[in-house]
Amino acid sequence: MRKKLAALLRDCEKKFQDHPAFAFCDEEEVRQVSFREFLEDVENRRAVYREIWEERIGLWAGNSYRWIVAATSLLLEGKTVVLLDANLMDEDARWLCSSTDTQMVIAEEEMLEAEQELGLPMRSIDEKEVRARAGVDDAFEGISADGAAFDGMACDVLTSANPAEGSFICFTSGTSKSAKGVVIDVETLCGCVRNYGEVVKGKTGQKFYLPLPYHHIYAFLYIFHLMYFGGTQCIGQMGRYFIRDMEMMRPHIIFTVPSMLRYMLEKDFFPQQLQAILCGGSYLRPEVGEQIREKGVTLYNLYGSSEVLGAIAYSTPEKGNQWLRPVSGNRFFLNERGELGVELPYHMREYYQKPDETAEVLDRENHVFWTGDAADMDGDGYVRIRGRVRDMIVLENGEKVHAEDTDTQLCQIPGVKDGAVIGVDGQLIAVLIPQDGISKEHLAGAVRKFNRTRSAAVRIRDVWIYGKTFPRTNTGKLRRFLLEKEYREREQ
Numbered sequence: 421m422r423k424k425l426a427a428l429l430r431d432c433e434k435k436f437q438d439h440p441a442f443a444f445c446d447e448e449e450v451r452q453v454s455f456r457e458f459l460e461d462v463e464n465r466r467a468v469y470r471e472i473w474e475e476r477i478g479l480w481a482g483n484s485y486r487w488i489v490a491a492t493s494l495l496l497e498g499k500t501v502v503l504l505d506a507n508l509m510d511e512d513a514r515w516l517c518s519s520t521d522t523q524m525v526i527a528e529e530e531m532l533e534a535e536q537e538l539g540l541p542m543r544s545i546d547e548k549e550v551r552a553r554a555g556v557d558d559a560f561e562g563i564s565a566d567g568a569a570f571d572g573m574a575c576d577v578l579t580s581a582n583p584a585e586g587s588f589i590c591f592t593s594g595t596s597k598s599a600k601g602v603v604i605d606v607e608t609l610c611g612c613v614r615n616y617g618e619v620v621k622g623k624t625g626q627k628f629y630l631p632l633p634y635h636h637i638y639a640f641l642y643i644f645h646l647m648y649f650g651g652t653q654c655i656g657q658m659g660r661y662f663i664r665d666m667e668m669m670r671p672h673i674i675f676t677v678p679s680m681l682r683y684m685l686e687k688d689f690f691p692q693q694l695q696a697i698l699c700g701g702s703y704l705r706p707e708v709g710e711q712i713r714e715k716g717v718t719l720y721n722l723y724g725s726s727e728v729l730g731a732i733a734y735s736t737p738e739k740g741n742q743w744l745r746p747v748s749g750n751r752f753f754l755n756e757r758g759e760l761g762v763e764l765p766y767h768m769r770e771y772y773q774k775p776d777e778t779a780e781v782l783d784r785e786n787h788v789f790w791t792g793d794a795a796d797m798d799g800d801g802y803v804r805i806r807g808r809v810r811d812m813i814v815l816e817n818g819e820k821v822h823a824e825d826t827d828t829q830l831c832q833i834p835g836v837k838d839g840a841v842i843g844v845d846g847q848l849i850a851v852l853i854p855q856d857g858i859s860k861e862h863l864a865g866a867v868r869k870f871n872r873t874r875s876a877a878v879r880i881r882d883v884w885i886y887g888k889t890f891p892r893t894n895t896g897k898l899r900r901f902l903l904e905k906e907y908r909e910r911e912q
Contacts (some may be wrong), residue, residue: 424585425495428610428648433459436650439624442485444655445668453485455647465493472543474523475499480513481528481545482506483634483657488643490526490545491634494586495606501588502601503635505894510537520589520601520772589772590637590726593893601772602637602726612729612766613644615749620673620698624650629671631656631680633894637726638701642675658894666691677701677896681708690715698722700731701895703805703824705831709741723805727768727781728789733803743802752795752803759809760795763788794822811900816846819877823900833866838890842904844911847881851903853890860885 432441432455440452453461477499481487483506494501502522504513514537517525525542527534535542585606591599620642628651632639646653656665658680666674666689673696676684681699684690685708697712700722712719721735723744733744733752746752751763767789770778781790794806807824814820823841830839830850835858840851852863864883871879884907891899 424610425492425606425644426585428613428644429459429462429492432647432650436624439650440652441647442488442653442655443627443669444485445661445665450668452652455650458489461489462492462496465489466497469493469497469499472524474541476502476521476523478502478504478513478517478522478525478527478540479545479635480504480506480508480525480531483631483639483655484545485655486545487634488655491588491640491643494526495588496585499586500603501586503588503590503640505591505633505635507894510534514538516591516599516601587769588640590635590640592726593895593897600774600777603769603772604637604729605769608766608769609641609644609729612641613648615747615766620645625652626673627652627654627669627671629654629656629666629669629674631658631662631665632675632677632701633658636701636895637730638722638724638895639675641730663687663689672696673698675700678704678708679892679896681712685711690717696720700724702892702897703807703827704741705828706740706742707832709735723803725791728762728764729766729768732762732764739802742804743798744804745802752797752801754795754797755790757809758794758806760791760793760803760805761788762791813841813843813848814846815843815848815878817877821848821878827898829870833863833870835862835866840890840898840900840903841880842900842907844904844907848878849882849884849907850880851884851886851890851907853886853888 436455438454438456441455441458442453443450477494479487479491479494479501491501502517502520504516504525506528508516513534517538517540522540525538525540526545527542529544529546532542532544587603587605589601589603591601593599628646630639630642630646630653634640634643643653654665654669654671656662662680662683670691670693672693674694675698678699678701681697681704694717696718698720704721709719709721718737719735719741721741721744722731723733724731731747732750733746735741735743736745739745746762749765753761755761764787767782767787781792782788792809794809794812796804796806807822811823812820813823821841826841826848827839830836830841830852833839835855836852837855838853842849842851850867854860854863863885867880867883891902893899
């Protein structure tokens with residue numbers, strides 16, 4: 421029987437009470453919050469949010485302890501929480517809020533000036549501002565910025581949970597206007613959390629560094645999974661504080677994306693206490709995985725999507741990082757197009773108000789989700805992802821090319837720092853970022869040599885030397901359509 425969030429938190433309280441649930445860097449020291457303190461903070465935050473009548477609440481803020489408390493409190497109060505990227509432009513935030521019928525936004529203090537642009541009431545994630553706007557008595561102290569809990573305030577998340585616990589909406593990758601709102605029920609989330617131990621094997625006392633953006637399902641699920649088995653979650657953000665956080669909090673296991681792995685390799689930063697890395701969110705190049713293993717760190721490549729609540733398959737050391745084993749309870753199969761389907765117990769409820777698009781990918785009756793990925797499958801049921809079916813480039817001669825397969829091959833050309841292939845007017849175009857000191861002429865010659873290894877029908881027809889980093893999502897997925905758009909514009 422799948423239990424809801426209040427029951428999951430009850431389990432945590434009973435088992436781990438004063439064990440540190442969260443750790444984060446506060447100036448020059450590491451602060452810790454126990455499971456008991458966390459539940460006290462949640463219950464007191466709920467007292468504030470009980471004054472808010474709106475049912476669909478946007479959460480627009482960066483990673484922090486306050487973010488976790490806010491999200492948990494809203495779900496327990498039966499709200500639908502819309503997870504918004506903290507880096508969104510005001511216009512994009514307005515579009516996503518409008519497309520999901522969001523009624524209010526809780527945001528960072530500096531974002532409140534966007535209230536007029538969004539056309540929605542906004543509340544600060546800072547407790548004093550929340551209380552002031554919600555009309556709560558000033559004597560009510562709330563949660564301090566450093567995560568310290570209330571003193572003398574009764575906490576009973578066990579008995580006061582709203583019987584109608586909420587849901588949340590995250591978004592698929594893409595531009596704001598193409599992103600779909602993925603609706604997931606709390607009951608489904610909790611069932612998945614309790615079943616996730618196969619992918620993330622941990623024990624009480626281990627420290628896990630989670631710098632990935634909380635609005636993404638990859639991180640959001642792990643927040644609760646780490647609580648469930650008693651791990652200490654080290655709160656961080658991708659970017660300039662990564663090395664500082666790692667040095668101060670000394671985690672044993674980290675969650676990351678391929679771009680962060682490449683950064684670690686560039687800096688040769690692999691602390692002695694680091695035991696394992698879990699990587700997901702976008703394509704992991706074989707050579708990057710091999711370099712990580714040479715550092716003596718166990719690497720798990722995770723595969724999944726927002727629609728199926730994160731990872732549904734993972735790599736094993738004996739097979740390497742490209743062949744992926746389905747999580748127990750999941751079954752993979754391929755259709756006539758080579759598209760990967762998965763039968764699984766946990767999945768989204770729907771794309772918000774998009775019944776036709778939901779029906780295209782989700783067979784609710786049989787609990788089958790069509791991933792949109794092209795894949796190979798071996799006799800043991802392992803799969804190797806070749807790329808998006810829709811990223812299949814159809815050439816003017818009718819030949820079809822897997823874009824991500826070709827990306828990988830281009831990146832193996834000597835002198836190429838990063839590479840991608842695009843399809844423009846039925847032609848293959850190589851978009852290359854050279855390594856330092858490598859000329860355009862050198863790369864053009866290298867591509868000519870590369871072409872001699874391919875049939876004439878699928879050869880590169882043009883080379884574009886790209887003078888900046890590729891446009892990617894915050895999990896590292898290539899926004900290929902933006903490269904295609906930019907190439908067309910430069911040719912006009």
